[in-house]
Amino acid sequence: PLSETTYYTMLGLAGEPMHGYALMQKVSETSQGTVSLGAGTLYTIFSTLEKENLIEMVSEADRRKTYALTPKGKQVLLLQIRRLEIMTQNGQNAANLLEI
Template sequence: MDKPYNYKKYIPLTESTYYILLALTEPLHGYGIMQKVDRLSEGSVEIGPGTLYGALQALEKEALIIKIGEEERRKIYALTEKGREILKQQVKRLSIMVRSGSVLE
């Protein structure tokens, strides 16, 4: 990676942001993102259109996602390299948390 990112600015991600970024590991339009978030979270996270489009605007402004095209008036979004790196850092953080929880076993 050419440029290190200030991960602390983004981590921890909110649950919604985490699942939106995770959904965008493949290019999708808004409705596709909502469906994939529902699948990935096994129904535990529901993102409505208002929340989703506000989040997409914020993520695009932060260069974590990019609009890559349109399909019948649907905007298609994808994860940027920066977004992928931030997502990897969040996954690493969550993995540490889960491992730490093993003290309960």
């Protein structure tokens, strides 16, 4: 399973390659403000994801590094999305049993 911050980082890269600052804004927007990434946290995530071959740097201009999901990264993200869908469905089923 991916951590929440890693999940939103990868989710932010699902549509198009992005540089760090744009991705921090995208994560905040996508998570409706529930996840806020600082630069240090984001670049630690980038480093880890690069080592695991889940993202790659696709360009570097004016000190801005742009990252994209690799094919392996896309596969891992899809598996996580499916996992979360199952968890959500199980939670909804349990919530229905708890209603008074």
